[in-house]
Amino acid sequence: EAGVAQSPRYKIIEKRQSVAFWCNPISGHATLYWYQQILGQGPKLLIQFQNNGVVDDSQLPKDRFSAERLKGVDSTLKIQPAKLEDSAVYLCASSSNRGPRYTEAFFGQGTRLTVV
Amino acid sequence: GQQVMQIPQYQHVQEGEDFTTYCNSSTTLSNIQWYKQRPGGHPVFLIQLVKSGEVKKQKRLTFQFGEAKKNSSLHITATQTTDVGTYFCACYNQGGKLIFGQGTELSVKP
Numbered sequence: 001e002a003g004v005a006q007s008p009r010y011k012i013i014e015k016r017q018s019v020a021f022w023c024n025p026i027s028g029h030a031t032l033y034w035y036q037q038i039l040g041q042g043p044k045l046l047i048q049f050q051n052n053g054v055v056d057d058s059q060l061p062k063d064r065f066s067a068e069r070l071k072g073v074d075s076t077l078k079i080q081p082a083k084l085e086d087s088a089v090y091l092c093a094s095s096s097n098r099g100p101r102y103t104e105a106f107f108g109q110g111t112r113l114t115v116v
Numbered sequence: 117g118q119q120v121m122q123i124p125q126y127q128h129v130q131e132g133e134d135f136t137t138y139c140n141s142s143t144t145l146s147n148i149q150w151y152k153q154r155p156g157g158h159p160v161f162l163i164q165l166v167k168s169g170e171v172k173k174q175k176r177l178t179f180q181f182g183e184a185k186k187n188s189s190l191h192i193t194a195t196q197t198t199d200v201g202t203y204f205c206a207c208y209n210q211g212g213k214l215i216f217g218q219g220t221e222l223s224v225k226p
Binding site for chain 1: 215
């Protein structure tokens with residue numbers, strides 16, 4: 001079974017530039033998550049999709065971050081314009097979560113963003 | 117919103133010593149999951165607990181869910197260098213969000 005795919009693995013941009021991350025979840029997984037992980041901290045949930053609908057985006061800085069999940073499969077996360085404090089690893093995860101039972105989340109390798 | 121707090125933040129042990137990390141919540145949890153993240157890696161699922169007082173074991177790892185379902189612990193017996201990494205607890209809150217704790221970073225001195 002293929003895992004969660006993310007690209008790019010690394011990205012360096014200047015502040016005020018824009019950047020986009022892509023995620024392809026495990027086939028058939030209804031739930032997709034984007035997390036921001038700053039060095040030394042736990043993953044912070046930015047947005048959670050159930051199929052192509054948003055479950056929660058309360059922690060997403062909507063003035064600069066946007067995310068979409070096309071046809072309930074792939075997802076992109078965009079930052080425009082980037083700030084220095086956006087430097088972090090952006091993790092995408094997916095889980096099957098069908099019905100009332102919650103299941104494990106499978107994570108991609110992440111994209112390490114450095115804003116200079 | 118619901119949060120899970122982990123202690124300690126860091127733990128340094130000698131190889132062969134035991135290690136325990138604790139996860140606490142002010143509200144009742146419907147479930148608790150544990151993940152391990154190796155240095156430079158991504159979180160990898162270890163286990164999920166859902167029942168009050170539940171105890172599960174995986175080789176040298178023992179996971180417990182408190183009777184009140186407000187706390188959980190992960191205990192590693194006789195640590196090895198391969199246990200190095202950060203251990204996170206996580207839970208699904210009432211809204212279905214998967215929330216992570218801050219993690220406990222374990223270092224093991226050979």
